Amino acid sequence: MTKFELLAPAGDLEKLKVAILYGADAVFIGGLQFSLRSRASNFTLEDIRKACSFAHQHHAKIHVTCNIIMHNIDTEGILEYLKALEACGVDCIIASSLYILKMVKEHTKMEAHVSTQQSTSNIEAVQFFEDMGIDRVVLARELSLDEIDGIKKSVNTDLEVFIHGGMCVSISGRCMLSNSMTNRDANRGGCAHSCRWAYDILESENQINPKEECFAMSSKDLCAIRAIPKLMEIGINSFKIEGRMKSLHYIATVVHTYRKLIDAVLNQEKIDFDQYEKEIWKAENRLTSTGFLFHEPTIREQLYDINLAVPANDFIGIVRSYDSKTQMAYVEQRNHFLPYTTIEVYSPRGTYFISIQEIYDLDGNSLDAARHPQQMVSFKSEIPLEPYDLLRLN
Amino acid sequence: MDFFIEVDMKIVASVYKWEQLNQWIDAMDCAILNVKECSLIYEDLDLDQAISFCLEHKVVPILAMNRILHPRDISFMSQYIMKYKAVAYFLTTDLAMIQIAKKEACLDRIIYDPQTMIANKLDLKTYGEIGCHALSMSLEIPYHDVLESMREYKGNLFYQVFGYRLMFYSKRKLIKLYEEKQNIIIHRNHLFLKEQTRDALYPIIENENGTMIYRSYLISLLKEIYTNPCIEYGYLESLYLPNDIFYAVLKLYQLSKNKEISIEEAIQNIKELDLHIEDGWTYQDSIYQKELF
Numbered sequence: 001m002t003k004f005e006l007l008a009p010a011g012d013l014e015k016l017k018v019a020i021l022y023g024a025d026a027v028f029i030g031g032l033q034f035s036l037r038s039r040a041s042n043f044t045l046e047d048i049r050k051a052c053s054f055a056h057q058h059h060a061k062i063h064v065t066c067n068i069i070m071h072n073i074d075t076e077g078i079l080e081y082l083k084a085l086e087a088c089g090v091d092c093i094i095a096s097s098l099y100i101l102k103m104v105k106e107h108t109k110m111e112a113h114v115s116t117q118q119s120t121s122n123i124e125a126v127q128f129f130e131d132m133g134i135d136r137v138v139l140a141r142e143l144s145l146d147e148i149d150g151i152k153k154s155v156n157t158d159l160e161v162f163i164h165g166g167m168c169v170s171i172s173g174r175c176m177l178s179n180s181m182t183n184r185d186a187n188r189g190g191c192a193h194s195c196r197w198a199y200d201i202l203e204s205e206n207q208i209n210p211k212e213e214c215f216a217m218s219s220k221d222l223c224a225i226r227a228i229p230k231l232m233e234i235g236i237n238s239f240k241i242e243g244r245m246k247s248l249h250y251i252a253t254v255v256h257t258y259r260k261l262i263d264a265v266l267n268q269e270k271i272d273f274d275q276y277e278k279e280i281w282k283a284e285n286r287l288t289s290t291g292f293l294f295h296e297p298t299i300r301e302q303l304y305d306i307n308l309a310v311p312a313n314d315f316i317g318i319v320r321s322y323d324s325k326t327q328m329a330y331v332e333q334r335n336h337f338l339p340y341t342t343i344e345v346y347s348p349r350g351t352y353f354i355s356i357q358e359i360y361d362l363d364g365n366s367l368d369a370a371r372h373p374q375q376m377v378s379f380k381s382e383i384p385l386e387p388y389d390l391l392r393l394n
Numbered sequence: 395m396d397f398f399i400e401v402d403m404k405i406v407a408s409v410y411k412w413e414q415l416n417q418w419i420d421a422m423d424c425a426i427l428n429v430k431e432c433s434l435i436y437e438d439l440d441l442d443q444a445i446s447f448c449l450e451h452k453v454v455p456i457l458a459m460n461r462i463l464h465p466r467d468i469s470f471m472s473q474y475i476m477k478y479k480a481v482a483y484f485l486t487t488d489l490a491m492i493q494i495a496k497k498e499a500c501l502d503r504i505i506y507d508p509q510t511m512i513a514n515k516l517d518l519k520t521y522g523e524i525g526c527h528a529l530s531m532s533l534e535i536p537y538h539d540v541l542e543s544m545r546e547y548k549g550n551l552f553y554q555v556f557g558y559r560l561m562f563y564s565k566r567k568l569i570k571l572y573e574e575k576q577n578i579i580i581h582r583n584h585l586f587l588k589e590q591t592r593d594a595l596y597p598i599i600e601n602e603n604g605t606m607i608y609r610s611y612l613i614s615l616l617k618e619i620y621t622n623p624c625i626e627y628g629y630l631e632s633l634y635l636p637n638d639i640f641y642a643v644l645k646l647y648q649l650s651k652n653k654e655i656s657i658e659e660a661i662q663n664i665k666e667l668d669l670h671i672e673d674g675w676t677y678q679d680s681i682y683q684k685e686l687f
Contacts (some may be wrong), residue, residue: 047504070514070533072539073681078516099516118511122465123492140462142565150465169564170463174509176561179534180609181589185680187510187534193591195562201569202586202595214590217568217605297566299575 004262005238007063007160008255015251016051021348021388022252023036025257026061028094030244034066045084052089061091066100067115069173069187079103086110094138096173101134111135116162117173118377123154130157138240141167142292145227149234158237163224164254165242167291169195169217218303225276228258229265249315252346252390253283282314282392316343319389320376328378329385333370337393347389353380403619405647406456406661407642410437414637415444421644422628424454432474434460434603435633445482455482460507461603463488479503492524502660505552505627509560510534515543528627533559537618537676550626555615556643557631558597559674562607597634608633611672612655614664614678618676620650620657635643639667
């Protein structure tokens, strides 16, 4: 039987710990070199060592992205870097460069995973990588469930698919919009998201779109909740959540929701998709769709008004410690909340509600509100809380 | 049968219509034939007729098979390779075409252009080990990077030297979707995209393969390719240019190659065509959001 891996993103060590505690089997991170998503708070080698140690203690794996499309100036030191990652305990390297993939296979014991930047969309392309001894191929996001099924039936290599998060409207890796318009190279970590800007469309010199409207190209994010049972039936090996730049709350919620869903499918439970989607929406701040999975994108899969993104502000804090003797919980504030409120505790152990009374600062002063981001506050909770429990408004 | 006996750069023109092939045939060494059945961008060129015409005129036909392929495309593409491998070369973008060519023992017919994927000397060398007839490098790198990379790769380089360059390729039919959303009809005739805060006009094309957007200016590497030659196949893209203008450019490249006019003269004549030509990344590298090491 296929072992299904839930693969989560993390932009820093804390997010990585949260991803694992909330149910990820593996986490993908970027190092300081050779990684896209330059604005994600990428990991130093020391961070990566700590990440591997934490992950392995929890029986999880660490994938490191080395997925920039290198120019000559970027190529120096790649083999040394791969060996340093291996020494840190990294399990897998995700890359689109044929050279990097080859180096991983020939000079390390780490797994080599082909990045979605290669846009692998058919059996023969997967077989090309199989012939190289590649361990896993991340499929292109433009494939339908039927196409994924057909590919899986004909190849031996592990396959990974994106199940949640941002969707490039262009074929991955083939987009030069950002580079052409801003000189920021998307394939080297500098994407300016030019596909989300407002455009006019013209025939010769005449504007065709209505004056008050723009021609928009952007795609809604992917949410594959309803496709998970089918993807599991197909035997996809790894389900990838996109978003190394996303918040801790987002990662915890999305990871935990998919964890519960995958486990429910494995346990042959009756699935109420609406409930899972509702859960995701507590952390999601962009509109979502099923991308190409069920059909070719329609206008429902396109994002015509970027302002329709919904800010998620239910997340009010993260538990940093709990004193069982005094029953005091110490919480880092993330959004405004008041004393005498019922709040939801979202934890790897489950979800439940508590009523809080007074809120204090660290000097013991009573507060009329927790209003400062990242301020440490405390309150009494008879129900024990644990570090990395998340608190949300009811 | 080996069509390539010249040592100098071959002039390669992209062709979409019969009248283009007919008009331009004397100014090119190779023709990229773009047809509905297998090319990313196409109009109404008849492939068999075009190949015959090329062969009659001793022009090497290169069949454009430059799409990212879905499983449903593979069988059809395989048939085209089998049918034309004795007389044509294949310009491909998907790795599947390399696998198919390996099975059909015709890797030496494959010109592999993965668009952005080969952007450095190490990758060029690694792809070179596959054994394709020619490789293309990214159009997002400076020309000195191309030259440096070619020092370590001894194979053939296929490189765009003139015309609008592709900068976006989506499988989504973005214009069709916008029509539906706005309930309007947009005629697919010489369309441009304009970002609302910029003046630049980006050619945009939509067809059954999705939506393709090109840079707002033409590139012309006439000076570079003849002063620092490393390109076996210099490809001139004809999209969005009037046939007469493109023919004039093609002739200037040919005359320059044959040393019938000087490079300076050819460059001056191209300038007089009043085209919007820029350097792109010929001399300037794009920004790598470099991390703190």
